[in-house]
Each structure stands twice: as C-alpha cells, then as structure tokens.
Amino acid sequence: MKTYGTTPNTFFITFRNETVKMFRRNKVYAGIITAAAIPLLVVLANISALGRGNAAIFREDLFRLALGIFTPVILPLFAVSLVSDAFTDEQSKGSLRTSVLMPDSRTRHFMAKTTGAFTGAAAMAATLWLASNIFGLALPSRGDWLLSAGSSVLQAAGSLFPVIMVIGFAVLGTQFVKSSSGLFLSLAGLVLVMKMSRFFVGNLYYFLPVNWLGYGANVIYAPAGSLAMSLSMMLLWAVFTGGIALLRFERRMV
Amino acid sequence: MNEIVRVMDVTKIYKNSRGIRNVSLAMERGEIHVLLGANGAGKSTLMKAMAGLLVPDSGSIVYCKGGSCTEDLRERLYAGGFIIEQPELFGYMTAFDNLMLKGRYYQDGKDSAEEALKMVGLAQNRDQKVKSFSTGMKQRLAMAMALTGRPEYLVLDEPSNGMDIEGRSDLGRLLQELRNDGVSILLSTHLVREAAEIADRVTVIHDGRILKSCLREEFLNDGKTLENWYLDQIRTSVAVQEAGI
Numbered sequence: 150m151k152t153y154g155t156t157p158n159t160f161f162i163t164f165r166n167e168t169v170k171m172f173r174r175n176k177v178y179a180g181i182i183t184a185a186a187i188p189l190l191v192v193l194a195n196i197s198a199l200g201r202g203n204a205a206i207f208r209e210d211l212f213r214l215a216l217g218i219f220t221p222v223i224l225p226l227f228a229v230s231l232v233s234d235a236f237t238d239e240q241s242k243g244s245l246r247t248s249v250l251m252p253d254s255r256t257r258h259f260m261a262k263t264t265g266a267f268t269g270a271a272a273m274a275a276t277l278w279l280a281s282n283i284f285g286l287a288l289p290s291r292g293d294w295l296l297s298a299g300s301s302v303l304q305a306a307g308s309l310f311p312v313i314m315v316i317g318f319a320v321l322g323t324q325f326v327k328s329s330s331g332l333f334l335s336l337a338g339l340v341l342v343m344k345m346s347r348f349f350v351g352n353l354y355y356f357l358p359v360n361w362l363g364y365g366a367n368v369i370y371a372p373a374g375s376l377a378m379s380l381s382m383m384l385l386w387a388v389f390t391g392g393i394a395l396l397r398f399e400r401r402m403v
Numbered sequence: 404m405n406e407i408v409r410v411m412d413v414t415k416i417y418k419n420s421r422g423i424r425n426v427s428l429a430m431e432r433g434e435i436h437v438l439l440g441a442n443g444a445g446k447s448t449l450m451k452a453m454a455g456l457l458v459p460d461s462g463s464i465v466y467c468k469g470g471s472c473t474e475d476l477r478e479r480l481y482a483g484g485f486i487i488e489q490p491e492l493f494g495y496m497t498a499f500d501n502l503m504l505k506g507r508y509y510q511d512g513k514d515s516a517e518e519a520l521k522m523v524g525l526a527q528n529r530d531q532k533v534k535s536f537s538t539g540m541k542q543r544l545a546m547a548m549a550l551t552g553r554p555e556y557l558v559l560d561e562p563s564n565g566m567d568i569e570g571r572s573d574l575g576r577l578l579q580e581l582r583n584d585g586v587s588i589l590l591s592t593h594l595v596r597e598a599a600e601i602a603d604r605v606t607v608i609h610d611g612r613i614l615k616s617c618l619r620e621e622f623l624n625d626g627k628t629l630e631n632w633y634l635d636q637i638r639t640s641v642a643v644q645e646a647g648i
Binding site: 174247249 | 451454455456457458476477480481485487488489490491492493495496500504505507508548552
C-alpha cells in the first residue's frame with residue numbers, strides 16, 4: 150500500500166521537474182550566453198579601440214555598465230519567455246495537463262513554475278556578474294576591485310527585484326492570454342501605456358513598474374528612503390499580480 | 404469496503420449548459436469498469452473531474468485506502484494513473500525523462516518507469532526524444548506515464564486512440580494483466596467489442612447523467628452483445644424523454 154507521507158516534500162520535486170524542463174528547452178542557455186557575451190563585447194570593444202592600458206572604463210565599472218545594458222530589456226524578455234514556456238506554451242500544446250497530473254497540488258505546481266522561471270532569470274544575472282568579474286580582469290583597475298566586487302553583488306541582487314515584478318506580471322498575463330506572442334504583445338502594450346502615462350500622472354511615474362527595469366545598476370547609489378519605497382512597491386506588485394494569477398490557475402480547467 | 408475511488412453526486416455544467424449532472428460512480432479494487440457514451444455525453448468531463456483537471460460545481464470525489472477516505476487531490480493523484488483525452492508529453496525530452504517527471508514522486512520511481520516502458524513495449528525507445536515518436540508510440544508512452552509509480556487505479560479516457568491493431572490488442576492484454584494484479588481501471592472507449600471482452604462492469608452515460616450501471620453478467624444474461632445492450636439503453640432513455648415521463 151502506498152503512503153504519500155513517506156515521500157519527501159513534493160514542492161521540491163515539482164520545482165526540480167520544472168527546472169529540468171526549463172533547461173531542456175534551451176532558452177535559458179541562450180540567456181546565459183547573452184549575459185556572458187555583454188561584458189565580453191564591452192571589454193573587446195574598449196581594448197580594440199583604445200588599447201589595454203587606455204580603456205575608457207575601469208574593471209570596477211564593468212558590471213554596472215553591463216547591468217545597465219542587460220536588465221532594462223534583455224533580462225525581462227528572457228524572463229517573460231521562460232514564464233511563457235512554463236504556462237502559455239504548455240497550455241497551447243496540451244502538456245500543461247500532463248504537468249498538473251503529477252501528484253502535487255495546483256498551488257505548488259504554480260509556485261514551482263514561477264520559481265523555476267525566476268531561477269532561470271537569476272542564473273542569467275549571476276552569469277552576467279561572473280563574466281563581468283572575469284572579463285574585467287583585462288581592464289585597468291582603480292585599485293578598489295574587491296570592494297567593487299562586493300557592491301556588484303548588491304547590484305545583481307537589486308536587479309532581481311524588477312525581474313520578480315516582470316515575472317509576476319507575465320504570470321498574470323499567462324492566465325488571460327492564450328499564446329506566447331499575445332503575451333509579448335500585451336506586455337509591450339503595457340510598457341507603452343506606462344511610458345505615455347507620465348503625461349497624465351506626473352510624479353507618480355516613478356512608481357510605475359516600467360521605471361523599475363534596470364533598477365539594479367543604480368541600487369547602491371539610491372537614497373535609503375527611495376530604495377525602501379521602490380522595493381516595497383515592487384514586492385507589492387509581484388504579490389498582487391502573482392496572487393490574482395494563482396487564484397485563476399487554481400480554478401482553471403486544463 | 405472494496406471501493407478505491409468514489410464519485411459522489413458530482414455536477415459540472417459548462418457555459419454551453421453541457422456537462423455532467425449528479426453523477427455518482429464507484430471504482431472497485433481489481434475491476435475493469437467500462438464507461439460507455441456518445442461524444443459529448445460527459446465521459447471526459449467525469450474523468451477530468453476525477454483527475455482534478457477541473458473543479459466540480461458540486462459533489463465530491465474521494466480516494467479510499469485502509470477503510471478511510473480522503474478528498475485530498477494529491478493523495479488521489481499519487482495513487483492513480485491517468486490518460487485524459489489526447490495526452491501531450493514533452494517532445495524535447497526522452498521517453499524515460501518524461502516518465503521520470505512522475506517517477507521522482509515515488510521511492511521506486513526509477514524502477515517503475517523502466518518497468519512501465521517494458522510493459523508498453525517501448526524499452527528500446529527509452530532514450531529517444533518523444534518528438535520523433537508516432538501517434539501510437541506517444542499513446543503507449545502516455546500509458547507508461549500512467550503506470551509509473553505502480554498505481555492502484557487507472558483512469559483511461561480512450562487510451563487506444565491512434566494505436567494500430569497490434570497496439571490495441573497489446574493494450575487489452577495489459578489491462579487484463581493489471582486487473583489480475585489488483586489494479587482498478589476505469590476505461591472510456593468507443594471500441595465496444597473490445598471493451599466487452601475485458602469489462603467487469605459497464606456504466607452508460609448519456610446527456611451528462613448515468614443511465615445504467617451493471618455487472619458483466621447482467622448484459623450477458625440478456626443474451627445481447629454489449630453494443631446492442633448499450634444501444635437499447637440509449638433508445639429507451641430517448642423514448643422516455645420524448646414521452647415526457
């Protein structure tokens with residue numbers, strides 16, 4: 150006779166399944182390669198144009214520069230793509246049914262899919278950080294490299310907050326939009342509306358999610374009050390969007 | 404008590420007012436229970452509700468073990484194996500990796516996945532990507548997925564879809580072997596003749612309601628084929644409806 154209680158915590162099994170599927174789809178590798186390529190290209194461009202000793206940037210600034218390129222557009226695009234694969238793509242192909250027939254609760258399936266996508270995005274941010282610190286060795290240093298490496302860890306962590314927000318919104322989108330392209334279009338539409346909305350809401354623009362993208366690059370320069378306000382707004386947004394998405398996913402016929 | 408899964412008074416109505424109404428049904432241990440009905444009669448809706456793929460409007464479904472019953476979906480999924488409509492597996496993964504998605508939940512998951520591949524005749528395709536499989540092979544693999552974890556019961560919605568004659572024959576033999584090993588099977592199929600050979604109990608569902616449920620001996624005693632017995636049930640129901648009784 151089977152005893153369910155003898156199995157380990159099923160969330161970790163479901164999470165592992167989702168991670169395995171994510172890595173087999175290969176998109177996450179494309180994101181990791183892109184993340185590694187950005188600092189490499191910046192370094193190569195500098196050295197080939199100005200020579201190794203005369204590079205325009207120091208190694209301590211490389212990660213911040215790479216983060217500024219990577220997080221506003223590329224990282225959210227990959228994050229949305231991973232979420233879309235886990236929900237919308239499976240739904241349209243019919244394999245979502247196979248996923249939710251695994252012996253775990255709907256809530257845990259939802260959490261595992263969302264956490265899996267976040268892990269993929271975090272792996273990309275980690276690669277960007279690692280590649281910046283490795284390729285940065287080819288650039289001249291100001292001498293406080295170790296301190297800068299520490300700050301860059303904070304910047305990398307800061308860059309994940311907007312990703313949580315993007316994933317939260319994308320997960321919500323997957324519960325209402327039936328195709329991956331539709332999801333991307335609706336996200337692009339939302340960004341456009343948010344960009345335009347500053348004409349109507351004035352200073353509130355700084356509280357709009359679109360303004361948070363690329364947040365990590367400046368996180369260590371932000372005043373504490375503004376940092377706390379932005380982070381709490383991002384988490385609130387993520388909980389709000391993720392919560393609505395979960396409620397719908399739980400009741401959804403697959 | 405010999406029941407393993409009990410469906411009690413389950414109702415699920417879709418927006419187009421189709422669905423199932425007040426359906427009750429029990430799966431007994433070591434029994435092949437065949438569900439017969441026309442397209443749209445409610446067979447798949449009932450099976451989806453049993454697999455937790457949809458939430459019923461009312462009623463409940465319980466899994467029973469050792470004299471106690473639970474409504475916990477995870478327990479029900481853990482003890483069961485399911486093929487619901489046309490199952491889609493993950494084409495970018497190998498056959499074995501697909502099975503291990505379920506196998507990881509069980510202590511003997513790896514062994515049971517290997518065993519399931521052998522049972523459906525796909526052992527030699529273990530490391531092949533599923534996207535290269537034919538429809539029949541995918542259906543066999545879906546059966547292997549259902550068998551991974553050595554389930555106590557199976558809910559199979561037209562499991563022979565897309566299978567060739569040999570595949571159907573193998574499936575029939577496999578279901579009988581499983582029944583002999585004590586596995587309960589709820590089977591929905593349009594292949595009435597093949598179902599008649601293996602059914603221990605037959606339930607007819609029509610317009611979202613259970614019309615009749617009987618043991619194999621009952622329709623055999625009438626001297627009718629299962630096909631004719633089924634058609635009689637439907638005609639009687641339609642006549643009663645038209646007469647407004």
